[in-house]
Amino acid sequence: MKRRLILQAGASVLGGVLLDGCGGGGGGSDPATPPVTAKSRVVVVGGGMAGATVAKYLRMWGDAVEVTLVERSASYTSSIMSSLVLTGQRSMSSLSFSYAALRERWGVEVLTDTVTAVDPSVPSVTLASGRTLVADHVVLAPGIEFDTVAGLDDPDRMPHAWKAGAQTSLLAQQLAAMPAGGVAILTIPPTPYRCPPGPYERACLLADWLRVNKPGSKLLVLDANPGIVVEQDNFTRAFEQLHAGVVEYHGGVAIDHVDSATMTLHTNGGAFAADVVNLIPRQRAGALIASAGLANDASGRFAAVDVLDYASTLAPRVHVIGDSAATTQPKAGHIANQEAKVCADAIVRRLAGGAPDPAPVTNSSCFSTITMDQASWLHAVFQYDAASATMKSVAAATGASSGWNRDHYEDMHTWFGSLMSDSFA
Ligand SMILES: Cc1cc2nc3c(=O)[nH]c(=O)nc-3n(C[C@H](O)[C@H](O)[C@H](O)COP(=O)(O)OP(=O)(O)OC[C@H]3O[C@@H](n4cnc5c(N)ncnc54)[C@H](O)[C@@H]3O)c2cc1C
Incomplete structure (x- = not known):
């Protein structure tokens, strides 16, 4: 071509997503x-x-x-x-x-x-x-x-798993070894960070997995931002209804330092301890x-x-x-x-x-796993705005799914295959 x-080429539409x-x-x-x-x-x-x-x-x-x-x-x-x-x-x-x-x-x-x-x-x-x-x-x-975190001498004690690799496998092992009725923590850094919905979708996915595999466990989500930064409707409903009893969400939590020996995070909102900590630091x-x-x-x-x-x-x-x-x-x-x-x-x-x-247009799609077999989606189109010399989101072509389902989960895999082929094949 x-x-x-x-x-x-016009945008093709698959599963409702550009x-x-x-x-x-x-x-x-x-x-x-x-x-x-x-x-x-x-x-x-x-x-x-x-x-x-x-x-x-x-x-x-x-x-x-x-x-x-x-x-x-x-x-x-x-x-x-x-x-x-x-x-x-x-x-x-x-x-x-x-x-x-x-x-x-x-x-x-x-x-x-x-x-x-x-x-x-x-x-x-x-x-x-x-x-x-x-x-x-x-x-x-x-x-x-990633920024360094005070007190985290060995990053593997509280892996970020936010660049896929050895830490991803390590965090999987730590979660598998966690006792039923245990506590896990996932921290969300201040914006801008890689993949805005990513930590919230990981929280939902882990909540679903914990409910099945580690009954009685809790997942504390400690967000450095004042509130959920993207797809608020879906993630709020997922945290407060679907995953109520597993997820406990706290906004505006800034980490001051950590104690890796006791697996404790010291924050502006007090100390939080857990069996497993997925600490995603601030990024640059x-x-x-x-x-x-x-x-x-x-x-x-x-x-x-x-x-x-x-x-x-x-x-x-x-x-x-x-x-x-x-x-x-x-x-x-x-x-x-x-x-x-x-x-x-x-x-x-x-x-x-x-x-x-002089007039480029870009688009972005993101699927979020709300459970282990259902997903929501979010998409955006950006157009060059000469007055501000920035890419501005086009409101009419930007939005999220209303809720989540199995079809979106299937579409997520199709989208991933297309994106990776377009980049690497
Ligand atoms: C859990 C998770 C889920 C995500 N889900 C989505 C999603 O659903 N949709 C989506 O669009 N995005 C998603 N993302 C975000 C996406 O992965 C990143 O935005 C994307 O990888 C950024 O691409 P990049 O090329 O800038 O960086 P990368 O893909 O990280 O590539 C950077 C490359 O540079 C190499 N490199 C760095 N320094 C050097 C050097 N000095 N010399 C040689 N090589 C070097 C690295 O080895 C690496 O291969 C997700 C991210 C995470 C962590």
Whole structure:
């Protein structure tokens, strides 16, 4: 499919949720952008939802663009769906995605290496193996880092399991070993954090699992935000009615420090102790963003970008996409995929001497497990607003399901398969 056709393809609707998986092309720009003729080089750092997608689409849309993707792991582990590992409904291996298609089908050079430094002025990146890669454009997609928590000397005592991996398996083991009638705690960090509905859906899923597998147990949800930050109707009803007796929700709880020996959290609302603690700390952009001097949004934690091409506001040929970028869109895998396509399109246009699409549109879908076999959904469409230079949500196309059911749960798996294929296959 040609770039313009993909960008102009209308949103397909599946299970009531927009799933078009295309990020740009609201219209208005010249469809006949000249092809890139001279060989150009783009280096992408981080092969997650954002980085894998931008690498693939740069090659799809820019025949003469050489793309090198640097990722520290040999394969990608999806955080999306990883809460189902905690309940034994998915295996870690089912969340693993290979870079073979990027290499073999799309001609991306994939290096298994760690980027240790970025020089935005060149731009170039330095690898742990010692090489330095110079490029016409560098795209940074390193995801998130966690703040340290006072008193938590061994993070495995209170795992976040918020980057899928060893901590996900560890938390599953800790929950399995918890006694019936025990207490678990799940903490929710202040916004902005990765996947706004994610902690609430994990709470619902765990509540359902505890009721069946650990009768008499409680799940304390300690939210640093004053109240539920997204999909309030569904999560409030789920906590107060469906999971009443298991979930105890407390808003406005800030953690001061923890005592790992006694598994106690000391907060502004008093001390809370538990058998298992899923502590999800406050988040910021991947470490490279700060070390490159690009964490320049108002909070100093994420990269300020121009959402027409995701260029850093400090370095026009360094782009930041995915959870590391500060935008008005949620930090979510679906949005990371969308930002990647807008960014790929803009880079190809710029390399051909043109300008980015002036009116990009993105969309996001999120399904939330309310029980072990029922889900709700939330979707949003964002459109570029020239007056504020931000992506604004389009009210008529943004909303949540009214309640939850088994069909939405099935749709969730279809959506996940489409999203991961679009990013990695
Ligand atoms: C439990 C849970 C459920 C979720 N559910 C959903 C959902 O239903 N829908 C949704 O849209 N989103 C969901 N998300 C959010 C989604 O996972 C993230 O928003 C998405 O992964 C962000 O993509 P990214 O590319 O920015 O970061 P990542 O996907 O984390 O990728 C970053 C990559 O960069 C690599 N990297 C970092 N630093 C370096 C370096 N220096 N050198 C080389 N490589 C490096 C990392 O190894 C990693 O592979 C969920 C998240 C969680 C935790």
